[in-house]
Amino acid sequence: MDVFSRISINRPVTTAMFVLIIILVGAVSLLGIPMDLLPDIEFPVAIVFVQYPNAGPEEVESMVTKPLEQALASVENMENIMSMTMEGTSIVMVEFAMKTDMDFATLDMREKIAVVESFLPSGATDPMVLKMSMDFTPVVQVYIAGDKPLAELTREVEDNIISHLERTKGVASVDVFGGITEEVAIEFDQERLSGYGLTLSTISQILAAENINLPSGEVTKGSTKIIVRTLGEFKSVEEIRQLPVALMDRSIIHLSDIATIEQGYKEQTSISR
Secondary structure, three states: OOOOHHHHHOHHHHHHHHHHHHHHHHHHHHHHHOOOOOOOOOEEEEEEEEEEEOOOHHHHHHHHHHHHHHHOOOOOOOEEEEEEEEEOOEEEEEOOOOOOHHHHHHHHHHHHHHHHHOOOOOOOOOEEEEEEEOOOOOOOOOOOOOOHHHHHHHHHHHHHHHHHHOOOOOOOOOOOOOOOOOOEEEEOOHHHHHHOOOOOHHHHHHHHHHHHOEEEEEEEEEEEEHHHHHHHOOOOOOHHHOEEEEOOOOEEEEEHHHHEEEEEOOOOOOOOO
């Protein structure tokens, strides 16, 4: 029998007091540990922020983002590079190995950027290098990629994934960057428009009035109450083409008689990789 067993048997009161003291000290220590929902943690991540006013995302990516990525690819302890390019803005995020000295890492980044800085557009701001902090980073970032076309992938994110994330307890907001959005482009023939005595303002009002769903009251039949809605939103491009437009002489033409209507994609305002 070892010494601790003999003491426990021979002096049970002393042993019990000793155990209680250990529990009390542990409880006091536990209560004294500071708690924070978002503690000040140093991530092995740094970002480079550059603004290039009035430039589209494609221009910013080719003239700012890619040169920065190439320069930062040789930074010591670098493990991954991600970028987000928006209209007039380039953000490059560099992830380092754990336990990397971030002060030295950001200094190394500035030295690498200085080599290519003279090749950046003259209208771009000086690159700003910042260490990642919980104070300005989202709690969770989700990157989505797949074999589907980008338009289909964007619809999947907007129609299904975003709604699930927004319903998650504790989520305040969800922002989407990258992807492409479908739109219907209407290009008017100005000569035909003027010939029919119409203006863009008039056509805009007609489109707004027709592309809407409205509540139409209730219908009660016995104990059953039915809520009626008038559905007027356009379901296809062909519906827009066939939209009737009334003229001053009470004749009717279609929107396709005075405009070319095509379905396409909005100009990208951000590119994420």
